[in-house]
Amino acid sequence: MLLQVLERYPDEHCLFIDEAGKSINVGDVKDFCSRVNTENSIFRNKKVALLFNKDSVLCKHLVLLDGLCEQLVILASNLCDKELKRIVAESESDYLLTDFAEVEVELNCTVVNCKNVEEQTENAKEIKNSNSTTWILSTSGTTGTPKLVAHSLSTLVAKIANVNNKSLGHVWGMLYDISRFAGLQVFLQSIYSQSTLKLVNRNESLSEMIDELVAHQVNAISATPTLWRKILMLNGSKQLKLTQLTLGGEIADEAILKALRRTYTSARITHIFASTEAGACFSVTDGEQGFPVSYLETPYKGVELKIDANNHLLIRTPSVANGYLGNNNLDVNEDGFIDTGDCVAIEGDRVVFLGRESGTINVGGNKVLPEEIERVLVLNDKVKQVRAFGKKNPFTGQVVCAEVVLQDNWFPEEEKTFISELKRLCSERLASYKVPALIKIVDELPVSVSGKIKRV
Amino acid sequence: MLNKIIKETFMEVLNDSNLKLNGELNDDTVLLESGLDSMGFAVLVTSLEEKLGYDPFLLMDEPYYPNTYSEFVGIYEKYYQE
Numbered sequence: 001m002l003l004q005v006l007e008r009y010p011d012e013h014c015l016f017i018d019e020a021g022k023s024i025n026v027g028d029v030k031d032f033c034s035r036v037n038t039e040n041s042i043f044r045n046k047k048v049a050l051l052f053n054k055d056s057v058l059c060k061h062l063v064l065l066d067g068l069c070e071q072l073v074i075l076a077s078n079l080c081d082k083e084l085k086r087i088v089a090e091s092e093s094d095y096l097l098t099d100f101a102e103v104e105v106e107l108n109c110t111v112v113n114c115k116n117v118e119e120q121t122e123n124a125k126e127i128k129n130s131n132s133t134t135w136i137l138s139t140s141g142t143t144g145t146p147k148l149v150a151h152s153l154s155t156l157v158a159k160i161a162n163v164n165n166k167s168l169g170h171v172w173g174m175l176y177d178i179s180r181f182a183g184l185q186v187f188l189q190s191i192y193s194q195s196t197l198k199l200v201n202r203n204e205s206l207s208e209m210i211d212e213l214v215a216h217q218v219n220a221i222s223a224t225p226t227l228w229r230k231i232l233m234l235n236g237s238k239q240l241k242l243t244q245l246t247l248g249g250e251i252a253d254e255a256i257l258k259a260l261r262r263t264y265t266s267a268r269i270t271h272i273f274a275s276t277e278a279g280a281c282f283s284v285t286d287g288e289q290g291f292p293v294s295y296l297e298t299p300y301k302g303v304e305l306k307i308d309a310n311n312h313l314l315i316r317t318p319s320v321a322n323g324y325l326g327n328n329n330l331d332v333n334e335d336g337f338i339d340t341g342d343c344v345a346i347e348g349d350r351v352v353f354l355g356r357e358s359g360t361i362n363v364g365g366n367k368v369l370p371e372e373i374e375r376v377l378v379l380n381d382k383v384k385q386v387r388a389f390g391k392k393n394p395f396t397g398q399v400v401c402a403e404v405v406l407q408d409n410w411f412p413e414e415e416k417t418f419i420s421e422l423k424r425l426c427s428e429r430l431a432s433y434k435v436p437a438l439i440k441i442v443d444e445l446p447v448s449v450s451g452k453i454k455r456v
Numbered sequence: 457m458l459n460k461i462i463k464e465t466f467m468e469v470l471n472d473s474n475l476k477l478n479g480e481l482n483d484d485t486v487l488l489e490s491g492l493d494s495m496g497f498a499v500l501v502t503s504l505e506e507k508l509g510y511d512p513f514l515l516m517d518e519p520y521y522p523n524t525y526s527e528f529v530g531i532y533e534k535y536y537q538e
Contacts, residue, residue, distance in 0.1 A: 207488060226494060232521040233488055255519040262518075364494055394513030396498040423472060432473065432495050437502035 001067035001133075001153070002191060003033055009194055017171075017198045017216055018056035033064045036117055042095070045131065047071040049093035049109065051084070055178055055199040057099045059187065061114060065097075066133050066153065073136035073148070074179040077202065081105045090148055091136050137181055156184065158317070160192050170195035170244060173218035175209065175227060177202075181274065182248055186222045195220070210236040222246035222272075225256045226364035226396050232259055241266070246283075248272040249365040250397045251353045254289050261287050281315055290344075290352035305351075306337060312357060313342045361390035361398050363433040373400055373436060376429050380422060382407055387445045388436065399437040405445060415441060458536065459529050461507060466492070469500045483526035490525070510537040 006015070011027030018024060048069045052058035058074070065072055073091045075084060088096060088107050096103065096111045103111050135151045172190045174197055176183035190197040198216045200209045206227075213221070214236055221240070223231065225247055231237045245260060245267040252271045260269060269287040282303045284291045295305050304316040314337040332338050343354040361368040370388035377386040385405040390398040404422070412418035419439050426435040463481060470477055470492055478491040492500065505511040512535035513519075522528040 205489070207486075229521055230488060230494055233523055235486075235523055255513075255516075259519040259521065363498070391502065392514070393498045394501060394511070395494055399498045399502055401502070420472070427472070427474075437499040438506060 002063045003030070003067060005191055006030060006063065013194060014196045015191070016056055016059055017196060019054060019199055019201045021212075021216065024056065024060070029060055029063055032060055036064055037068055041068060042112070042117075043069045043097075045070050046094040047073075047092055049073045049075055049088050049091060049096045051075045051077065051079075051096055051098040051100065051103065053077050053099055053202075055174060055202070057114060058178060059197070059199070061097065062187070063191075066135075067131050069133055070131060071134040071136060074184070076177050076179040087138060087148065135184075137184070138179070157188050157192055160185070160189050168194060170220045171216065171218045172197045173209075173213040173221045174199050175221060175223050182222065182224075185272075185274070189222075206230055207234050207236060210234055210240070214239045217241070220244035220246075222248065224249035224365040225252045226250060228256055228260060229395060232263065237263070240264070244268050244270070246270045246272060248274055250362050251355075252289060253397070255394070257287055257289060281317055288350065290347075290350040293346060293349050293351055296351065304337070307344060307346075307351070308339070310357070311343050311345065311354075313340045313344045313351075313353075314338065315340055355390065359389065361388075361400055363390075363398055363400065364396035366431075366433045368400055368434050370400075372430065373402060373426065373434060376426050377402060377404060377422060377439075380425055382410055382412070382418070383422070384408070385445055391438065393437070396433070400434060401438040401440075402436040403440050403442045403445060405442060412441075458508075458532050462504065462529055462532060465503050465507065466500060469496050469503060473499070481525060483524065485525040487522060487525060487528060504532070508532070508537070510535065 006026050006029060009026045011025060011030070013026045014023045015026055015029060016024040043065060046069050048065060048071070050058060050061060050065075050072065052061070062072070062074075071091065071093070073087060073093060075087060079087070084105050085107060088109055093109050096107055096109050097114060097117070098111065099114050101113070132152055135153065135156060137149050137151060138146045139149055170190070170193065172186055172195055174183065174186055176186055178184060178187055187197065189195070198213060198218050200212055204212075210231060218240065219242055221231075221242060221244075223246070228247060242264045243266055245264055247256070247260075247269070248271065257269065257271075260267070268285060270283045270285045271289075272283045273281050273291070282291070282295065282300050282305070286292070295303075296307065299305075302317065306314040308314055314333070316335065316337045341357050341360075343357050344351050345354055346352075356362070356367075359370045361370065373388035374386040377383055377388075383404050384407050386402055388400055388402045391401045393399040406412075419441070422439050423435060466481060467477070473492075473496050475491050475493070475496060478489060479485070481490060487497070501511060501513065512531045515535045516531075520531065522531060
């Protein structure tokens with residue numbers, strides 16, 4: 001339980017620095033928990049969904065509820081109503097706990113404002129918890145609809161380093177969304193390693209967030225390669241004095257690693273390979289792309305890695321999630337290895353990542369299936385066939401591109417106008433990162449031996 | 457010449473993405489505050505590659521992330537390909 005971890009630390013240790021720059025100490029959080037955690041807490045053994053505007057308030061409640069409730073699901077504060085409803089329903093949550101004044105969506109659970117929770121608990125007896133709370137996370141949807149994945153604290157923290165001398169000085173900057181796996185890892189890493197976590201206002205620009213991190217002497221940041229590229233484009237980034245720099249969520253190419261090594265010469269650079277299902281799998285700290293071939297021969301910190309006949313990377317690790325909610329089972333083979341779906345190749349003494357087998361395109365950490373774009377483009381009746389694919393891009397890692405074959409004997413009067421029409425069709429139906437950056441008209445599409453359109 | 461093409465394409469991408477220019481687009485404009493987001497920049501570089509025939513970011517030995525509009529144009533000028 002998180003509270004048990006905090007009990008090892010001195011009360012004066014600063015756990016969080018909130019959006020306004022105020023310090024929240026271990027003592028403050030312990031007091032909060034003992035005030036609110038009582039024998040008649042409505043959340044005891046229940047399933048609770050959390051929807052918070054302010055990360056600082058969310059963090060306090062995570063410590064409070066872990067061990068108290070049966071299940072927790074953290075919702076992104078910018079979720080659309082439809083997704084909010086779906087996740088609350090699928091997770092079978094009994095309560096939605098929130099710091100928003102009003103939640104105007106109709107939900108099948110009781111909505112509770114966190115202010116009301118504190119008021120209800122005066123004079124009630126405090127009680128010790130013992131639940132092993134299930135933590136529910138939403139995957140980034142590599143295969144279509146995002147799925148809900150069940151974790152326990154032990155699977156989530158399996159790869160987190162415990163307190164060591166280096167971490168005692170760390171002040172982490174929270175640039176990720178805590179509701180996603182990566183954000184949660186930073187939150188947990190910070191707690192388990194007795195570090196401090198600087199929280200920011202989600203409505204600020206990246207430039208303002210970076211300035212805040214500089215002002216509070218943040219020396220550790222975890223972000224996707226795309227976010228790192230943006231950070232490096234800001235003047236404020238030069239003032240950050242980092243000792244720990246973590247990358248994850250996308251392939252970290254040589255260009256970004258080189259730029260980071262050059263800018264932050266005192267930083268330890270860690271690239272984490274993780275998936276929401278398998279939990280944080282393994283990390284590479286030599287600042288080079290991919291991972292050492294030696295990880296295939298000797299398990300790295302208990303993580304076994306294999307390459308199968310299709311050049312897919314397989315992983316076996318103790319942090320494998322406890323399963324998908326519902327009927328979907330994790331793709332685990334009989335030896336307990338998970339097929340990550342990542343295509344890899346051995347280049348010298350490194351194993352490098354080539355891309356996803358499904359042809360999934362990774363646009364700034366957002367996964368896109370080519371079929372989603374193809375389905376939309378064929379809606380235009382002048383389009384006979386489409387092939388969508390990823391193209392390397394210096395800003396987002398990859399962008400979506402598409403090649404279209406037009407109906408026989410039909411030619412647009414003005415190619416440029418027709419292509420704009422196709423792009424507009426996409427932007428009306430797809431999220432901005434899925435809209436092709438480039439659409440080309442071609443005579444035919446490359447086809448593989450089996451007759452399928454070639455993806456890669 | 458390059459500046460003109462880049463400026464035109466910048467405005468085209470802004471338009472297509474339904475975004476608005478924040479103030480003016482001049483040499484000192486900070487790219488990330490111009491109104492164009494990451495996705496917009498990704499599309500801009502792709503469109504420029506189509507028009508100009510090269511992506512200077514792919515040609516660089518030393519990776520460089522531009523801060524202002526003039527630095528961005530500068531990269532294209534530096535790696536200009538016939």
